[in-house]
Amino acid sequence: MVKRTSLEGNGCPVARSLDAIGDWWSLLIIRDAFVGRRRFGEFQRSLGLAKNILTIRLRALVDRGILTTEPASDGSAYREYVLTPKGRGLFPILVALRQWSEEFDQRPEEIATILVDRETGRPVQKLALCAQDGRLLGPADTTLRPRTG
Template sequence: MRRTSLEGADCPIARSLDVIGDWWSLLIIRDAMLGVRRFGEFQKSLGVAKNILTTRLRTLVEHGILDTAPASDGSAYQEYVLTPKGRDLFPVLVALRQWGEEHCFEGGRGSTVLVDVERGRPVRKLELRSEDGRLLSPADTQVKKRGRSG
């Protein structure tokens, strides 16, 4: 079954999901952030079929989230590396991780924890704050159409 494209949607969430909305893509991006670079490494880590992995990697490259580069060891292989656009997904993955830790594990704790490398301490929960520093909830926000100049 073919998915409906959300490429032309007005909603930025819908457009984002059009690019990265399936679990394989997000898990590929997660692994790339953890240092996975080669097709075989992605396949081993994810246990995904080669045809699905090929399609997802191609889509992520086409959308500028991953790029291909010659293998760092000088071999004939190519590697996949995150682009700045791909690295910008880091807070999205952290938000999903933190939500999953809180809501998908008994006692609100998974078997891994995201830590600050410099301090060795767990990363604080992400918060959405206003320009003046107030903590915001969904009730404190609304989506507005931009004017022609903005």
């Protein structure tokens, strides 16, 4: 496997986040963890990823604190992969990616699922960036400034 350049020390939080997440396979593993997959075999069947690559990705997600391993919930000798608070913090990112695809995909009719509120069964609202006073913000409404203090 090609060694990638680390972005961990980069000053940009987007680059640092991408360094922590890893790659698109890792995001798909995290997606699967959100829908309840916990075992190596479940991830492997869902993704069709070669076992050696899946092993590397799962190990990296554990090393980065996104997943942890726990004894199997059924008492067997297996280990299960569970999202940590850091991993659960990726939920809005996955929702944003999903909603972006739903809006701009060339074949939206092929998207197999919709994200709904478990309590009401209704689709979730589109994520929006709001100012502290509640105004909706777009790219032209924001800027970057040096961190002080």
